[in-house]
Amino acid sequence: MPDPLLQQNVDEGEHPLVLIVMLNWNSPEETVTAVESVLKMDYPNFHILVVDNGSTDNSVTELRKITSSRVELLESAVNNGYTGGCNLGLARALELGATYVWLLNNDAVVAPETLSSLVALAQTDPRIGLATPVIASLDEVPHITFAGGVCDMNAALYEETNDIAIAQQWAADHPNAGLVIGTAMLIRTRLIREIGMLDESFFMYYEDIDYSARSLKAGYRNVVDWSSVVYHFEKNRNTNPHGMKPHYWYYIARNESRFWRKHLGLIKSLRNSWWSFNGFLRHRNRCKASTVASEAILAGLWHGWLNKSGPYQPNYRMPGIAAEIVKLYGRRRALQN
Numbered sequence: 001m002p003d004p005l006l007q008q009n010v011d012e013g014e015h016p017l018v019l020i021v022m023l024n025w026n027s028p029e030e031t032v033t034a035v036e037s038v039l040k041m042d043y044p045n046f047h048i049l050v051v052d053n054g055s056t057d058n059s060v061t062e063l064r065k066i067t068s069s070r071v072e073l074l075e076s077a078v079n080n081g082y083t084g085g086c087n088l089g090l091a092r093a094l095e096l097g098a099t100y101v102w103l104l105n106n107d108a109v110v111a112p113e114t115l116s117s118l119v120a121l122a123q124t125d126p127r128i129g130l131a132t133p134v135i136a137s138l139d140e141v142p143h144i145t146f147a148g149g150v151c152d153m154n155a156a157l158y159e160e161t162n163d164i165a166i167a168q169q170w171a172a173d174h175p176n177a178g179l180v181i182g183t184a185m186l187i188r189t190r191l192i193r194e195i196g197m198l199d200e201s202f203f204m205y206y207e208d209i210d211y212s213a214r215s216l217k218a219g220y221r222n223v224v225d226w227s228s229v230v231y232h233f234e235k236n237r238n239t240n241p242h243g244m245k246p247h248y249w250y251y252i253a254r255n256e257s258r259f260w261r262k263h264l265g266l267i268k269s270l271r272n273s274w275w276s277f278n279g280f281l282r283h284r285n286r287c288k289a290s291t292v293a294s295e296a297i298l299a300g301l302w303h304g305w306l307n308k309s310g311p312y313q314p315n316y317r318m319p320g321i322a323a324e325i326v327k328l329y330g331r332r333r334a335l336q337n
Helices: 028-039 059-064 081-096 114-122 164-173 189-195 207-217 246-264 270-286 291-305 320-336
Strands: 018-024 046-053 071-076 100-104 128-137 144-146 148-152 157-161 184-188 221-232
Touching: 018 028, 018 081, 018 114, 028 046, 028 059, 046 059, 046 081, 059 071, 071 081, 081 100, 081 189, 100 114, 100 189, 114 128, 114 184, 114 221, 128 207, 148 164, 148 207, 148 221, 157 164, 157 207, 164 221, 184 189, 184 207, 189 207, 207 221, 207 246, 246 270, 246 291, 270 291, 270 320, 291 320
Parallel strands: 018 046, 018 100, 046 071, 128 221
Antiparallel strands: 100 184, 128 144, 128 184, 148 157
16 A cells, blocks of 8 residues: 555645654653644644654553554664664655654654744755754753754864854854754755765764764755754753763763764874763763762773674673773872862
């Protein structure tokens, strides 16, 4: 039977088809709330794909209840990580012939005009590969967490800011070095066809920085729509280190050095990897009350150096001698500071 979505007219003009992809893993209530928010948007030509990423709770049962002509559920039997789960959505967008795919966190809350504003910006230039709204927290007193950034592999740097004025200045100074994060990332599907899917070796975290760098390398621009905001629950390792789960620390510690090695090569990446190493030792000192988090950071640093990919396992450890040397170095660094 023909897919009804494939039969609809995909308008390449003012309202091109957008596939909105939300990834769910054991959080059906958040996902349902996000879907309800998205369905209130005023953009006339979008379809929602919820990807259940191998949930082990009642997610599938609850998510099946919200399926409709506009909401589709894709059930994966295994957890493919953020990258693998989102790639299922990217493949679906290509299958549908959508012009854009919007990767949206399943804890997000959007305003009715969010997607209309974002697409209007992307439509102003066919070389815009990635676009994002401003990202803000869902705290009782909301605050901006991402307003833009710079991603320049020639200068071996990426940096982000939550200050709109700074972000706008960076964009003016570096128009071809924009940074987009994955919370609410709009992707032109032509870009996917040119550079491929998200890099599944990251599993989760840093895949968005990597995709920004790959987009720029292919000659596209990455931009921020400062007239729209998406809200979601903030996870801040600096203000709440003990609130971060061990797998978070592992992936972040591992993937930062893997990112630099991928884009700079082993030798050129050493300086950035060293900075990253010292930064995560500071995080480890702040998390030393949690043995699990501490061991996850050490394992991530070790596997980053080995360029290891794949999912986190709770039994991962940095080898004994290496761990003792790193811990001693970390203690001396802490005393010096």
